[in-house]
Amino acid sequence: MRLQFSRKMLGIPYAVFLLFFVIVPMLVILFYAFTDKELHFTFGNFIRFFSDPSKLSTIAYSLVIALITTVICLAIAYPVAYILARSNMKRKFVLLLLFVTPMWINFVLRVNAIRELLSWTGLLGEANYFNTIFGMVYDFLPFMILPIYTTLLKIDHSLYEASADLGAGWSKTFTRITLPLSLPGIMSGITMVFLPSMTNYVVSDMLGNSKVTIIGKFIYEYFGSNWHMGSMVALILLIVVFLTTWLTGGFREDETVRGANI
Amino acid sequence: MKLKRTATLALAAALVSAPVLAVAGCAPDDTIVLRVYNWEEYMDEGGEDSYDGTEAAPSMTERFEAWYEETYDTPIRVEYTTYGTNEDMYNQLMLTNEGDYDLLCPSEYMIMKLAAEDRLVPYDDSFFDPTIEENYYIRNVSPFIQNIFEGNEIVRQNNDAGSTWADYAAGYMWGVTGFIYNAEAIDETQLAELGWNAMTADIYKNKVTTKDNVRDTYFVALAILYRDEIKALDRNAENFNEQLTAILNRTDEETIKKVEEILRQIDGNIYSYETDTGKNDMVLGNIWLNFAWSGDAVYAMDLAEEEDGISLNFFIPNECANLWFDGWVMPKGAQKQPAQAFVNFLSRPDNAVRNMYYIGYSSVISGDRADETYGSAVLDYVRECYEADPEETDDVILYDLSYFFGENTAFYAETEQALSRQLHAQYPTQEDMLHCAVMDYYGETANENINELWSRIKAESLDAWAIAVLCAAAVLIIAVPLAAKFGKHLEFRKKPKKGYRQVSQKSDEI
Numbered sequence: 056m057r058l059q060f061s062r063k064m065l066g067i068p069y070a071v072f073l074l075f076f077v078i079v080p081m082l083v084i085l086f087y088a089f090t091d092k093e094l095h096f097t098f099g100n101f102i103r104f105f106s107d108p109s110k111l112s113t114i115a116y117s118l119v120i121a122l123i124t125t126v127i128c129l130a131i132a133y134p135v136a137y138i139l140a141r142s143n144m145k146r147k148f149v150l151l152l153l154f155v156t157p158m159w160i161n162f163v164l165r166v167n168a169i170r171e172l173l174s175w176t177g178l179l180g181e182a183n184y185f186n187t188i189f190g191m192v193y194d195f196l197p198f199m200i201l202p203i204y205t206t207l208l209k210i211d212h213s214l215y216e217a218s219a220d221l222g223a224g225w226s227k228t229f230t231r232i233t234l235p236l237s238l239p240g241i242m243s244g245i246t247m248v249f250l251p252s253m254t255n256y257v258v259s260d261m262l263g264n265s266k267v268t269i270i271g272k273f274i275y276e277y278f279g280s281n282w283h284m285g286s287m288v289a290l291i292l293l294i295v296v297f298l299t300t301w302l303t304g305g306f307r308e309d310e311t312v313r314g315a316n317i
Numbered sequence: 318m319k320l321k322r323t324a325t326l327a328l329a330a331a332l333v334s335a336p337v338l339a340v341a342g343c344a345p346d347d348t349i350v351l352r353v354y355n356w357e358e359y360m361d362e363g364g365e366d367s368y369d370g371t372e373a374a375p376s377m378t379e380r381f382e383a384w385y386e387e388t389y390d391t392p393i394r395v396e397y398t399t400y401g402t403n404e405d406m407y408n409q410l411m412l413t414n415e416g417d418y419d420l421l422c423p424s425e426y427m428i429m430k431l432a433a434e435d436r437l438v439p440y441d442d443s444f445f446d447p448t449i450e451e452n453y454y455i456r457n458v459s460p461f462i463q464n465i466f467e468g469n470e471i472v473r474q475n476n477d478a479g480s481t482w483a484d485y486a487a488g489y490m491w492g493v494t495g496f497i498y499n500a501e502a503i504d505e506t507q508l509a510e511l512g513w514n515a516m517t518a519d520i521y522k523n524k525v526t527t528k529d530n531v532r533d534t535y536f537v538a539l540a541i542l543y544r545d546e547i548k549a550l551d552r553n554a555e556n557f558n559e560q561l562t563a564i565l566n567r568t569d570e571e572t573i574k575k576v577e578e579i580l581r582q583i584d585g586n587i588y589s590y591e592t593d594t595g596k597n598d599m600v601l602g603n604i605w606l607n608f609a610w611s612g613d614a615v616y617a618m619d620l621a622e623e624e625d626g627i628s629l630n631f632f633i634p635n636e637c638a639n640l641w642f643d644g645w646v647m648p649k650g651a652q653k654q655p656a657q658a659f660v661n662f663l664s665r666p667d668n669a670v671r672n673m674y675y676i677g678y679s680s681v682i683s684g685d686r687a688d689e690t691y692g693s694a695v696l697d698y699v700r701e702c703y704e705a706d707p708e709e710t711d712d713v714i715l716y717d718l719s720y721f722f723g724e725n726t727a728f729y730a731e732t733e734q735a736l737s738r739q740l741h742a743q744y745p746t747q748e749d750m751l752h753c754a755v756m757d758y759y760g761e762t763a764n765e766n767i768n769e770l771w772s773r774i775k776a777e778s779l780d781a782w783a784i785a786v787l788c789a790a791a792v793l794i795i796a797v798p799l800a801a802k803f804g805k806h807l808e809f810r811k812k813p814k815k816g817y818r819q820v821s822q823k824s825d826e827i
Binding site: 107108109110111112113115116118119170174179180181260261264265266267268272273276277278279280281282 | 402404405408523529584587588589590591594598601603764765768771772773775776777778779781783784787788791
């Protein structure tokens, strides 16, 4: 029998990748989260996590830090993306490049540079939470700008013309056309900023002098001593992430303009 | 997110690669493959930064390969990999098969844990025979170190009574813990009086750091907690060090509860928990006092001198300090002959000097003075670094290190060097060593309790009402979009105004 080549076969490499690097590890985490040292099934880790106020406080802090970071990023990114997308500037890609280039520089290097800056201004060690949020905003800003910029760019110009024809002012055009149509970009921007800022403990360690603890650090520390508890924390985080993504519409399929695919 | 991915990927990769590694280990010819798993940057890697200083200078593993073939007439290849923490090493060991590693370099407590769990094989008796020329370890190790290794029994369930650390581990580097301090900002007599209490002292608020590491900080807390008891001990008593060690290894519930109090005070007083930002913060003047391991302290002092002209000092608190080691052990399944040969080669005094020069820590090797070729290499190196000529300057003292190097090895050193700088950090005096205690492995249960305690200290603390408010907020945040989402399907949406026709969202597909 001749081996029939079908287009579906092109998906095999990815399916294999998916199996070994996504599904199997997830199952391993699930397995560890609900077992004890002797590998017996237990709810102990789950109960321990939710009966420990220090763990709940840390989750709450992580959420708040991530929320503030996201709001600040959005407040900075939206106007910038709007101006960039709407302006007729000849060299606006240069400006855009300026916002994106930091992403090409090594992350650790950037955090170290900010640390030096903060130390120079005397803020380091004085305002750990502020510094952490500052660092996160700096690091994640491009992830907010880009998706919003791409969705704004894709808005058909004739919509604005129609709006003007019908006598709508700037604010009405913005609230009825620009904002609703850029919502997918905002959503993917939020997902891309909110989630990493809950776990990126390099920033909180370096800029918060390790005195700010976010949930990612817990996972890291538990994986040094107790994989079972570490897996449980990772699993809980996974659920939080899943809920957030689902709520912000990340799983909807009818959006062709999502900017996440940069 | 970032971390979770890496962690799971690493796990998956480790699971997948374990059998592959085992297969890759079989070399086709009769070349022995020796797999050494060491700390990062913990061995001479050759090149311009090495002791020999030329670009062509071979690394320690290359030197070994040449030496081994010459001595034993068998080709050998070293597979050298590194880890960042004892726990990483342990986890990796658990994930791989017996025989995937021949030689590991854990710290003392991890050696005890591995030995207690019966994961190690002992060194051969012939390894300890000083009449064999190639037995550089036993011929050159400092009696001070060997006494400690022989004096500490290994505790485990199926106890083969009488086995000691020396049976399972050969020392590599050692040191003590203390403070690096900025002599311009800190009053030395005051610091000496405070000792470890400096960590919680108001005058150093936001100017002192500790390690982001539970064992080191737990030790400091114990030293603060039992300060009076330690001070009341009779220093001249025969068993002073035993008593001190017992106090500094307490892990009972009562102690842990009290330690929590002290850790909270430390948490409130320190500038940061750090693993490697401390040196930089010292040089910048952000902090005045930095908890440090002696080898790191030497490095920081050198760096501050060379680059910034700032003078930093090292101080070992008088009441007690932590004495630590890293040593070579062979996990089960190891190829013992080449592994022991590797340890011996590292212990040849000239190689010990190369490693000391490269990594900045102090080797356990003192040198066999009967050996004319290599015997005095380590002491010569130390003198080369620190010896001062009493005829040139008056500001010298006779520095006596006979406890480590043997009799008649005292030399003149600048007073400052000897009392508070690099020399003091690298080789503390016998008097300092008397009140240094080794910290054991806590044991399974205590280890768990102390890790939990640490995570409580590091965690954010919120009042119950704040948690309630935040939970309510979270529910709200979740509920509102949910309502919006499913609200669409309910009928309470406004009907379109008269005259308008609601266009289907899918209309653009036409």
